[in-house]
Amino acid sequence: MKILCIGGGPAGLYFSLLMKLRNPAHEITVVERNRPYDTFGWGVVFSDATMDNLRQADPVSAETIYAAFNRWDDIDVHFKGRTITSGGHGFIGIGRKRLLNILQSRCEALGVKLVFETDVSDDQALALEYDADLVIASDGLNSRVRTRYAETFEPDIDLRRCRFVWLGTRKLFDAFTFAFAETKHGWFQAHAYRFDADTSTFIVEAPEEVWRAAGIEDMSQADGVAYCERLFAPWLDGQPLISNATHLRGSANWIRFPRVICQSWVHWNELATATGTRQVPVILMGDAAHTAHFSIGSGTKLALEDAIELSRCLDAYNQPQADAAAPPIDVMQAALKRYDAVRSVEVLKIQNAARNSTEWFENVSRYAALEPEQFAYSMLTRSQRISHENLRVRDPDYVAGLENWLAERSGMAPQATSAAPVPPMFTPYTLRGTTLQNRVVVSPMLTYSCSEGVPGDFHLVHLGARALGGAGMVMVEMTAVSPDGLTTPACPGLWNDAQQQAFARIVDFAHANSSAKMGLQLGHAGPRGATEPGDGGQPLGDGNWPLLAASALPYHAGVSALPKPMDRSDMARLCQDFAAAAERAAAAGFDWLELQCGHGNLLSSFISPLTNQRDDEYGGSLENRLRLPLQVFAAVRRAWPQDKPISVRISAHDWVEGGITPDDAVAIARSFKDAGVDLIDCSSGEVSEHQKPVYGRMYQTPFADRIRNEAGVPTIAVGAIFEADHVNSIIASGRADLCAIGRPHLADPAWTLRAAAALDYRQQPWPAAYEVARQQFEINLKRASILPA
Numbered sequence: 196m197k198i199l200c201i202g203g204g205p206a207g208l209y210f211s212l213l214m215k216l217r218n219p220a221h222e223i224t225v226v227e228r229n230r231p232y233d234t235f236g237w238g239v240v241f242s243d244a245t246m247d248n249l250r251q252a253d254p255v256s257a258e259t260i261y262a263a264f265n266r267w268d269d270i271d272v273h274f275k276g277r278t279i280t281s282g283g284h285g286f287i288g289i290g291r292k293r294l295l296n297i298l299q300s301r302c303e304a305l306g307v308k309l310v311f312e313t314d315v316s317d318d319q320a321l322a323l324e325y326d327a328d329l330v331i332a333s334d335g336l337n338s339r340v341r342t343r344y345a346e347t348f349e350p351d352i353d354l355r356r357c358r359f360v361w362l363g364t365r366k367l368f369d370a371f372t373f374a375f376a377e378t379k380h381g382w383f384q385a386h387a388y389r390f391d392a393d394t395s396t397f398i399v400e401a402p403e404e405v406w407r408a409a410g411i412e413d414m415s416q417a418d419g420v421a422y423c424e425r426l427f428a429p430w431l432d433g434q435p436l437i438s439n440a441t442h443l444r445g446s447a448n449w450i451r452f453p454r455v456i457c458q459s460w461v462h463w464n465e466l467a468t469a470t471g472t473r474q475v476p477v478i479l480m481g482d483a484a485h486t487a488h489f490s491i492g493s494g495t496k497l498a499l500e501d502a503i504e505l506s507r508c509l510d511a512y513n514q515p516q517a518d519a520a521a522p523p524i525d526v527m528q529a530a531l532k533r534y535d536a537v538r539s540v541e542v543l544k545i546q547n548a549a550r551n552s553t554e555w556f557e558n559v560s561r562y563a564a565l566e567p568e569q570f571a572y573s574m575l576t577r578s579q580r581i582s583h584e585n586l587r588v589r590d591p592d593y594v595a596g597l598e599n600w601l602a603e604r605s606g607m608a609p610q611a612t613s614a615a616p617v618p619p620m621f622t623p624y625t626l627r628g629t630t631l632q633n634r635v636v637v638s639p640m641l642t643y644s645c646s647e648g649v650p651g652d653f654h655l656v657h658l659g660a661r662a663l664g665g666a667g668m669v670m671v672e673m674t675a676v677s678p679d680g681l682t683t684p685a686c687p688g689l690w691n692d693a694q695q696q697a698f699a700r701i702v703d704f705a706h707a708n709s710s711a712k713m714g715l716q717l718g719h720a721g722p723r724g725a726t727e728p729g730d731g732g733q734p735l736g737d738g739n740w741p742l743l744a745a746s747a748l749p750y751h752a753g754v755s756a757l758p759k760p761m762d763r764s765d766m767a768r769l770c771q772d773f774a775a776a777a778e779r780a781a782a783a784g785f786d787w788l789e790l791q792c793g794h795g796n797l798l799s800s801f802i803s804p805l806t807n808q809r810d811d812e813y814g815g816s817l818e819n820r821l822r823l824p825l826q827v828f829a830a831v832r833r834a835w836p837q838d839k840p841i842s843v844r845i846s847a848h849d850w851v852e853g854g855i856t857p858d859d860a861v862a863i864a865r866s867f868k869d870a871g872v873d874l875i876d877c878s879s880g881e882v883s884e885h886q887k888p889v890y891g892r893m894y895q896t897p898f899a900d901r902i903r904n905e906a907g908v909p910t911i912a913v914g915a916i917f918e919a920d921h922v923n924s925i926i927a928s929g930r931a932d933l934c935a936i937g938r939p940h941l942a943d944p945a946w947t948l949r950a951a952a953a954l955d956y957r958q959q960p961w962p963a964a965y966e967v968a969r970q971q972f973e974i975n976l977k978r979a980s981i982l983p984a
Contacts, residue, residue, distance in 0.1 A: 196221050199327035201315050201340060203227030205495050206481030207333035208298035208307075210502035213252060215305040217510045224308040224325050231299070231311045237363045237397075237439070238390030239294055240371075240492035243285035245499070252503045256301045263297065264289045265389050269370035272571035273430060279571035283589030286371055286492075288390035294495070318343065322475055323466055329509075329527075330464075330477045333498070336453060338483035348479060349458035355488070356557040358411075358449040359400035362420065366434035368395050373574060374430045375559060381405035382559040385427050386490065397436055398489060399423045402557060406449065416440075416448055452553070455486040456546065460539065461531045474524055476531055478505065485542045487549040490556050491578055497545060501538055508534040547891075548578035554897075561904045565929050568600050573928040579893065583619070583923035601927060618954050619926040620919060624667065624933060626873045626909065628838035629786050631667035631933070632710045633959070634926050635947045636911060638937035639670040639716040639789070641686065643728035648675065648688025650697045655704060661940055662705035662713070663962050665947030669711050670935070671698070673718040673791050676769075676776040679740050680719035680797070685728040689717070690772065695779045702784040710960060714787035715780045716844065717773060717831070719743075721797025722750040722758040722806070743769075745800040745807040745814070745823075751884055758800075760809065766823055769797070773827050774834040781836050788835050790828055793846035794881035798824045802863065803846070803882045805854045817859060821866050832871055842911065843867050844876035847898035850886040857901055864906040874909040874932065875902050893921055899931040911935050919950035952976060 198214060200207035203225045211223045241249075241264075249257040264287040272279045302309060315321055318340050322330050332340035341348050364387070372387040382405065386398040406412065411419050416438060424436050440448050460479040465472050481498030508530045555562075555577035562573055575581060587594040598616035603609055605622035621633045644653040650671075661669045675681045675688040688694055702713045722744040727733045734756050743765055744758035761769070773790075780788055792798040800806040801823050807814050813822050828843065835841055847860035855863075864875045877899040880886050888894070895914030903910040912931035916922060922934045939946050951959035952972050961969045 196328040197326050198223045198329045198331065199322055199325045200225040200331040200333055201318055201321070202332070202334035202338075202481075202483070203229070203295075203299070203309065203311070204333055204335060204481060204498065205294065205298060206483075206498035206502050207331055208295065208302055209252075209256075209499050210331060210333070210480065210506055211307045212256065212298065212302045212305050213502055213506040214509070215302075215307055216253060217506060219306065222308075223306075224310060225302065226310045226313050226315055226321065228314045229311065231309070237291060237361060237394070238288045238388060239291050239495045240286055240288050240388060240390075241496060242492075243287070245496045246287060248500060248503060252506075253301070256297060259297050259301070260289060260294065261287070263293050263391075265391065267370055267389070270575065271368075271370040271372045272567075272574055273372070273374040274567045274570050275375075277567035279567055280370065281571070281575055281586065281590050281593045284371070286388070288388050288396070290390050290394070291495075293391065315339070318477065319464055319466060322464070323468065326468075327475060330475060331480055331505075332477055332483050333480040334483055336455065336482040336486060338479070340477060341457065341479060341483050344462040344477065347459055347462040351456045351458075353454040353456075354451045355454060355553055356402050356451070357400045357553075358403055358406040358451055359398055359489075360419070360423070360438070360449045361440070362397045362399065362423065363437045363439065364395050364397045364431060364434050365393055365437075366395055366397075366431050367393070372430065374427055376426045377563070378405070378409060378426070380408035382563065383409075383423075383426055384556060384559060385423075385430070387430070397427075399427070400556065402560075403451065411449060419448065452488055453486060454488070454546070454550070454553070455482065455484070456543075457484050460484050460535045476527060478531060478534070480505065484538075485546065487542075487545050488553040488556075490552045491545070491549050491580075493545050493549065497542055500541070504538050504541075505534045508537070548580045551897075552578040561901070562929070564904070564907075568597060569927070569929045572597055573930070576924055576928050579924075582920045583927055584920045597927060615955065615957075617958070618919070618923050618956055620922040620934070621951065621956055621959055622926070626840040629712060629840055631712055633665070633667040633947065634922060634933050635666045635668075635950075636714075636933050636935040637661045637664075637666045637669040637940045638913060638935040639672045639714075640937050640941065641672050641682070641730075643683055643685040645685055645687045647684075647693075648678070648681065648686070648690070649694050650687050650701060654687070654697075655701050658701050658713075659704050659708070660944040662709040662711035663965070664940070664943075664945040665951065665959060665961070666711055666936075666940070667933070667947075668714050668787060669705065670714040670716055670787075670789065671701075673716045673720075673796070674776070676717055676719055676772040679724065679743065680721075680772070681725075681740075682720040682723055683726050683728045684735070684738065686720075689715070689776045689779050689783075695783050698780070698785070699783040706784065708962065712786040713784070714789060714842075715783075715785045716789040716791050717776050717780070718791030719769065719772075719797040721795075721800050722748065722755065723795055725756060743797060745820075746809055748800075748806055748808070750795055761823075766813075766826070769823075770827055770830040774830040777831045777834040781834075781839070785839075787840055787842070788831065789842045789844055789876060790824075790831060791844050792824050793844045793878050795846075795883075798827060799846060799882060803849055803855050805849055805851060805883050817862060818866075821863065825866065825870050828867065828870055828872065840873035841871075842874040842876050843872050844878055846879050846882050847877045847895070847902065848879040848888075849882045850880050850888045851883045854883060857898055860898055861901055861905045864902040864908050868906060868908040872908065874911060875899075875906075876911040876913065876935065877902055877931070878913050891915065892917070893925070896925055896930055899925075903931060904929065909933075913937070919954060922950075 266287045269282045374385040376383045383401040389395045462477045480501045487493040595616045602617040624631045725739045742758035749755035849855045896912040899910040899912035909932040911933040913935040917939045
């Protein structure tokens with residue numbers, strides 16, 4: 196084939212040499228606008244895993260690259276006068292110019308034609324000039340090719356919040372260094388690492404509003420660099436900061452990172468030649484196709500892996516046509532379809548992690564109240580690619596030290612040096628006069644197993660088994676405060692003596708046979724009421740009851756019954772019903788109460804602007820929409836014992852434009868905090884049938900993180916938390932105080948006990964009758980080499 200690469204960065208150069216290695220007969224030309232062996236930028240960071248990929252693709256260039264790398268294992272986090280070090284991370288750094296020089300040299304040795312100082316304004320003309328069968332658009336972040344064919348590529352470019360400047364210094368850092376400096380305007384942070392014998396990269400960033408408040412926008416380039424030198428002097432040891440962007444003036448050095456996502460990476464041109472027309476594919480690669488924030492150091496890694504995958508796909512599909520001048524169009528189309536499919540998925544994984552990392556650095560002030568130990572852990576696990584157990588593999592001593600610190604912070608006695616550390620999920624947690632033995636909560640899950648609102652033997656066994664299973668607290672499913680508050684006729688209620696006595700029987704069993712605390716979620720279904728048992732939401736065929744809501748809007752348009760907008764008498768009765776149910780819950784012996792204010796139920800219908808269209812003092816602004824939920828909370832708080840906690844469950848995101856957003860959720864949490872709430876249970880959705888949630892593991896935990904660390908109120912994280920490692924990571928990082936786990940507990944009532952055994956944590960009590968099972972289970976785990984012998 197005749198291949199044209201527009202752009203001589205890592206992607207274009209590496210793809211060219213790989214294709215030459217696969218078939219020396221390929222005629223490959225790389226066109227680059229800069230001069231030979233010239234580039235801008237400082238260092239590039241790879242992981243050990245990336246280096247392994249390069250060795251497999253081209254051992255010769257890989258070894259040359261590796262010989263030029265500086266290697267380190269440690270990450271140093273400097274925060275509030277402390278340095279927290281974590282090891283075992285396996286980074287290697289090289290100067291960007293050195294890397295390009297190596298790739299350029301390798302290309303030349305293999306016969307790739309390099310054309311420098313040529314600015315490409317028309318890719319089609321250049322493709323005709325070189326008679327190209329294939330055009331690689333590796334022309335960088337500001338790709339002209341991507342812009343020209345934007346209708347095909349559908350680029351989505353998101354300029355992030357922080358301003359950053361890419362500098363260097365002669366200060367040689369022994370670890371990948373993150374330094375955080377507070378100013379009167381807010382936080383600045385530096386990302387620094389050594390990449391050759393005498394130079395380190397030093398990136399400085401700050402949120403746009405902090406950067407502007409500091410006056411850097413109006414400074415000259417020299418003054419801006421001097422400002423950073425003064426700010427980060429404690430870590431520079433007298434060495435100056437250096438800028439190599441001499442072609443830029445003043446604040447132009449400071450840019451906002453553009454996150455680039457393209458829906459497609461391949462465009463087909465029909466080029467007219469002297470012998471007719473032919474189709475030539477134009478393929479995006481590297482920064483032209485995607486970007487990943489520098490805080491996870493993956494831009495060059497992604498570019499090189501693009502090159503590896505594309506060369507692999509083209510080679511695999513081209514094998515049967517090895518003697519042809521170029522593969523047929525259908526073969527080429529299949530190869531490029533494979534490349535697009537494989538790489539778009541892999542890049543999305545990195546970009547998701549990069550998004551998490553970016554948002555963490557954009558919101559350093561959110562975590563500034565954390566102590567250095569937890570702040571550093573939060574930073575290390577910010578992308579969710581590194582978990583608690585992954586950190587333990589990298590640096591067991593660091594993790595053990597953190598676990599001991601967390602255990603002592605939770606009120607446990609200092610652990611003996613020889614004792615096994617306490618996993619974060621097994622530290623106790625106290626609110627008011629209630630102490631949970633660990634951080635695991637069994638979620639309130641609908642079971643549709645009651646008769647006339649009375650929980651029977653099923654609930655005794657169901658809830659009792661989960662109490663015996665080791666969780667710190669077991670929450671009863673949403674329990675209606677009145678007959679018209681039921682979701683279905685098979686849901687529980689708490690408005691009469693029979694219901695209270697049935698619940699007391701369950702609570703008494705749990706207290707007598709386990710250390711689990713028992714919690715009750717009180718609610719009123721509102722517009723979701725009077726439906727058939729199950730999750731379908733179909734209205735009852737017979738026995739319907741009138742529904743209440745903030746406004747006359749059915750829960751499911753065209754399906755659900757039309758609710759009545761509540762008037763003042765309805766509101767007064769609602770407050771009385773909730774207070775009476777709270778008194779009954781206390782009499783039944785419950786340890787914890789939760790108010791259901793989410794998921795489209797009655798109180799939720801007031802909070803969300805999607806479901807509240809009132810024009811009185813209970814509608815309009817968020818303050819007005821919260822008025823009734825806060826009145827109900829106040830009534831419940833008065834009725835509930837003062838030494839017992841109350842949490843409130845909210846939908847922290849409606850997942851619909853115009854609905855509740857995470858910003859709103861922080862404001863909602865602050866309002867409940869001011870009213871005396873002890874904790875916010877952070878769920879989302881189920882408010883509108885038009886919702887479009889973005890699912891994934893721990894996908895709702897960011898809501899708990901924001902509310903806990905911005906509103907300053909404890910939180911429960913919920914949603915797709917299904918591994919002990921998830922719980923440990925969430926608790927240790929301070930993203931939430933408790934983790935509610937639902938469906939895994941339906942499948943395995945002893946989920947918490949099994950997690951303790953798998954972690955070799957033997958201080959978690961098992962019911963005496965089950966002790967022999969613990970011993971056998973631990974033996975089986977050892978046999979499977981999960982636990983040390």
